Amino acid sequence: MMRLLKIVLLVCLFFGCDKKAERPSAFLQTQQIKLAPPRVLTTSTIIDSSIVLSADFKMEDVKLRYTFDGTDPTENALSYKNPIQITEAGTYSFKAFHPEWTPSETTTVKIYQKGMDTIAIQLRTKASIKYPGMGAKGLVDHKKASLSFTDAEWIGFDTIAKARIDFGKKVHLEKITMAYLVDTGSWIFPPENVIVYLNKTDSIRVQIPNLKSDTLALADVEIPIEKTVQYLTIHVQNLKELPEWHPGKGLKAWLFMDEWIFN
Amino acid sequence: MSYNRRSFLKQSSLATLGLLSGPFYASAFSSNNNKDVIIGHNSHRYKVDLGWGMLDPSKTPVNDCHEMVQDSKGRIILLTNHIKNNVIVYDKSGKLLETWGTEYPGAHGLTLVKENGTDFLLISDFERNQIIKTTIEGRPVLTMDYPKETGLYTTKNSFRPTETAVSSNGDIYVADGYGEQHIIHYDGKGQLLNVFGGRGEGEEQFLNAHGICFDNRDVHNPSLLITARELNQLKRFTLDGKFIETINVPGALICRPVIHKSEIYFAVLRSKNSSDFDSGFVLIMNEKNEVVSCPGATAPAYQKGELQELYQTVRLFQHPHDVCIDDDENMYVAQWNSGQTYPIKLTRV
Structure with a gap:
């Protein structure tokens, strides 16, 4: 499969998928590769009063975006800058974007509401x-x-x-x-x-x-x-x-x- | 339930490279945003050539591409555990020159030995529980069995060697990286001289003593560099097995140290805390053993002298297992469990 892809890729590179006929490169292109999924840490995944969610991606020009309604973050989603304090259970999704590389897979963290005590x-x-x-x-x-x-x-x-x-x-x-x-x-x-x-x-x-x-x-x-x-x-x-x-x-x-x- | 290296995800290369989900089919190459990938940092940056060394898998197949070396003629020699052709010899352009070897099911470690101007190879086969020395054409000249004479092994099956190193006087050091974690020191004829290391987290011990090399960069103080892959550590020992120092590489499961000129290069099998198993990258240390570049991963950063955790940033590599640096400073990356793909060439820029 990999070989097939490589061939498809090379054929495209040499014969040009691009009608504007820019000079193709024999090297791998940034848009062929995804960013890695962001790392997300939480102080807890069970919420009593509040918890703190933090995301991490140490790479130049990478922007992290997130949602809290279970949908996949798009380039218009909220921008992550600092750790977020969360007071409600839900599904929090983070995705990495870069001007050149393909966006990452989504990292999803599920936060649960604390259950009953004294059982x-x-x-x-x-x-x-x-x-x-x-x-x-x-x-x-x-x-x-x-x-x-x-x-x-x-x-x-x-x-x-x-x-x-x-x-x-x-x-x-x-x-x-x-x-x-x-x-x-x-x-x-x-x-x-x-x-x-x-x-x-x-x-x-x-x-x-x-x-x-x-x-x-x-x-x-x-x-x-x-x-x-x-x-x-x-x-x-x-x-x-x-x-x-x-x-x-x-x-x-x-x-x-x-x-x-x-x- | 223990850590099992065979149990990693067999993710499809397709998904990993994201070719289908990327804007590949949407005329990606007309986009101004599309550029040659450049990975790495500081002095060591590379473009990526996925087409290098690609062969017809029906004729010259690979399973895991375990290790690579460049011989005295400048040829690139690849060791795979596919018993149709355990050794694949390329020229630097990636053209197939020859293949040999059908009897190394656990072909894992490959070390080039130069004796009076003649090249030999040392193959560590952890399934045969043996080290085999061959000529460069593939004729076996010495076979070393499990080191019963150490008194530390009762059966051959607990000896699962992953790597060898040869010092300037011809002594052979064997790392039992998938076995009992001992480092076994022989003379050039295979006579036991010493044994050290062993399983554990102590400073002179190892968890996954996966790779070893002879470090002759300081010609007055040659030493051994040995990886403790599960511990994300590189350890230095004297040639007679005394512990000298540990170099921490947090987050990086370093496979084997490869010395080229004044630098040490490593394939990193995966990032310790990544959610993806196939989260490997490449790591380069300078002459002071400081990490200066991590192609495919975060830029190395030191805080108060401590290297910060490294991790994969782009989904290019799957499970890099070894690197080979040629005389043009280009690098070849052999991968374990990557869907039977051939090595990736990195061209220094």
């Missing part, structure tokens, strides 16, 4: 001995983990994860957001499905689609509830068989979770 949580299956994280409490401590699976905020399972939640009183639960790590190179995949048991007869099941290719990302699944509850039982099924394209195909995947957010 009793009990694990009914055991986390891996190697990756115990902070235990069950780590799932509701309002702390997110980094992209590194060795971060102590991650709790790792190589089986189904089952937990019992007690809110202490009846509460109206709008949704649950379950955040997990995807690091396919380390055999860490999204869960297959999540089942939330509201009582003996009522349950909500969410299926998570399979991955098609290698990925490293922080991800989440939202489970709409809209019910008044006091207790919940949650089952998160790790992927039982790695897909065909993965070197470990057929073997089970790891499930790494950092936070369950109840809103």
